[in-house]
Amino acid sequence: MTSDDRYKLFGVYASPSVFDALEAVLYEEAGVVDYADYFEPTVSSVPVGDPGADATAQLVADLVADFADLYDAADFEAARAVDPEAFELAQLAADPETVARARERFQAAATIQETDSRTVHTAILTAALDEADDPE
Numbered sequence: 649m650t651s652d653d654r655y656k657l658f659g660v661y662a663s664p665s666v667f668d669a670l671e672a673v674l675y676e677e678a679g680v681v682d683y684a685d686y687f688e689p690t691v692s693s694v695p696v697g698d699p700g701a702d703a704t705a706q707l708v709a710d711l712v713a714d715f716a717d718l719y720d721a722a723d724f725e726a727a728r729a730v731d732p733e734a735f736e737l738a739q740l741a742a743d744p745e746t747v748a749r750a751r752e753r754f755q756a757a758a759t760i761q762e763t764d765s766r767t768v769h770t771a772i773l774t775a776a777l778d779e780a781d782d783p784e
Contacts (some may be wrong), residue, residue, distance in 0.1 A: 654693040655701045655741035658751065661766035662738045662773055663730045669777045670738055678703040687739040694741050701741035708742035708750055711776050715753045718779070722771035724761050735766045 662670065667683075674680035678699035686700050694701040711718065742750065758768045 653696050655705050656693050656744045656747045657739050657741050658747050659737045660769040661735040663770045666770050666773045667736045674700055674703050704740040705742045708740050712749045718772050718775040721775040724771045727767040727771035
């Protein structure tokens with residue numbers, strides 16, 4: 649259980665290009681130099697106020713809030729075309745309720761699309777990162 653002053657960590661699978669885009673966002677917003685090693689893999693939560701955690705928490709909150717629009721914009725076929733061995737595990741932090749809502753939405757999307765989580769994570773994150781780059 650996490651307290652109000654801690655974010656829960658959870659993993660999503662991302663294509664190399666999405667992982668690189670996440671890394672760029674975290675560098676720009678929080679000064680994270682090495683995203684792959686930023687979150688300790690043996691911990692399940694991080695403190696609120698950690699720059700990288702705060703940045704991913706905002707990303708996840710936005711993703712949950714805009715999930716229906718991101719789903720509509722997502723290119724699931726492009727995500728399905730990614731080599732299954734190429735996906736990378738990306739750690740994100742968010743408050744526990746937001747993590748639960750994100751997981752529910754990803755699972756529902758995977759069921760609707762009749763595909764795996766890697767494909768859904770990549771397609772939705774691509775749409776979210778594209779929207780962040782071009783908010784209009």
